Amino acid sequence: MKRTRISSRKRISANAVELGRLAVCLAESGSRLEDAFLEKQLRALILQLLEDGAEDDLNAALDRLFDSHAAAHDCLADMIEDCAESVTLTHEGKTVDLMLFCVPILAWSRFSIPSGAIPRSTQQMLEVQLGAHVFSAHTQIALADYLFSPDQLPHTFVDTxxxxxxxxQAALKRLPVHFDASSLPETNPFLSDTRYLIGAIAIAHGEPLFHWNEDLRATRESALKEWTRQGGPCLEPLLTGCAFQPLLADAYHAACRAADMASRPYSLHASIAFLQTMLGKSPESLRVVVGAFYDKRLEEYRISFGPRDGEAIFHGVIWPLLGNEDENTDVVTEVENLLREAGIKEVIVHEQQFPFEFCDDCGAPLYPNVEGESVHAELPEQNNPSSQTLH
Structure with missing residues (x-):
């Protein structure tokens, strides 16, 4: 997945150097014929490194290109993601395409957002709904029987x-998937967060993968509408006590990026709904303060919610920069528009650069107040919320 990288000048392996060379050549290629030649070489080397577990070589090449050749970095990142999430092979004498997919679900709750095992009956119903509304008619689907939190997703290309x-293999052989979750980390609690269904599809090589590839009347939007309408009830038992919004299934890395983007505005709306539920505060009675927080560069915007008639900060939301976003991206206008559409009347945007600070005692992020200071977000004690930070 393309990500923000920290500059590294360490010596790198011969394989990492070769990855970088091929990626630069591919980025500078002037024809599809040359593209195909270079992609074949690059793919073969990446697959070998994935099989060998050589995660450091993959990341070293990406880090070096991030500093020196942005287009080559993106070419290499795309190719590594593709190799990590899909493969074409021969099975029982036929060529088949296999792809890891992900179904993000945005959720918020005053209580803990569940993750964990999915009952077999629910797993089967979800596979049926995905097959009916998202994937093409001839795909074979294997869905893991686990609802993943962000902390439990694969952390490396090799893991993916x-x-x-x-x-x-389960999709190819039409076998149910029982996922061993014994080694997964604990889920960190946030008021608003994302949960993920993860699975794989198998399809004859060259056949359409998705419903909108095989039916000219279908679109991604219509598929999402039907998946939400028909698949949503299957998710309700897994997300008891939560408001949730299913997103569209897609290839693993693309779906994760889409979830990251969608989770930011969703967190703002969830925050307003939470304060209405917990404190009886209407959007018009709230004041929002926005500040840009810097480390070596702009890392994120932190958004504070408090009463218009007081100085307290009740709640905070983090809006991280994603992909190619930087200081020149007009994030503030997007945030202001979302807040005003939700009914917020007073939005204060500080022009200063806030230091990338967290509380020394509890590690919680600090949020900007009206005076331009970084402070804790604290709800009135009598409400005793389970979480004060939106992920």
Whole structure:
């Protein structure tokens, strides 16, 4: 997945150097014929490194290109993601395409947002709904019987590649997937967060993957509408006590990026709904303060919610920069528009650069107040909320 990288000048391996060379050549290629030649070489090397577990070589090449050649960095990142999430192979004499997919679900709750095992009956219903509304008619689907939190997703390209192979074999053989969650980390509690269904599809090589590829009347929007309408009730038992919004299934890395983007405005709306529920505060009675927080560069915007008739900060939302966003991206206008559409009347945007600070005692992020200071977000004690930070 394309990500913000920290500059590294350490010596790198011969394989990492070769990855960088091929990626630069591909970025500078002037024809599809040359593209195909270079992609074949690059793919072969990436697959070998994934099979060898050489995560450091992959990241070293990306880090070096991030500093020196942005277009080559993106070419290499795209190719590594593709190799980690999909493969074409021969099975029982036929060529088949296999792909790891992800279904993000945005959720918020005053209580803990669940993650964990999915009952077999629910797993089967979800596979049926995905097959009916999202994937093409001839795909074979294997869905992991686990609802993942962000902390429990594969953290490396190698981990993703290994999960793709495990789930793809189940899809090929039409076997149910029982996911061993014993080694997964604990889920960190946030008021608003994302949960993920993860699975794999198998399809004859060259056949359409998605419903909108095979039916000219279908679109991504219509598929999402039907998936939400028909698949949403299957998710309700998994997300008891939550408001939630299913997103569209897609290839693993693309779906994760889409979830990251969608979770930011969703968190703002969830925050307003939470304060209405907990404190009886209407949007018109709230004041919002926005500040830009810097480390070596602009890292994120932090958004504070408090009463218009007081100085307290009740709640905070983090809006991280994603992808190619930087100081020149007009994030503030987007945030202001979302807040005003939700009914917020008073929005204060500080022009200063806030230091990237967290509380020394509890590690919680600090949020901007009206005076331009970084402070804790604290709800009135009698409400005793389970979380004060939106993920």
């Amino acid at each position: 590649w290994q999960l793709m192979h495990t789930l793809s």
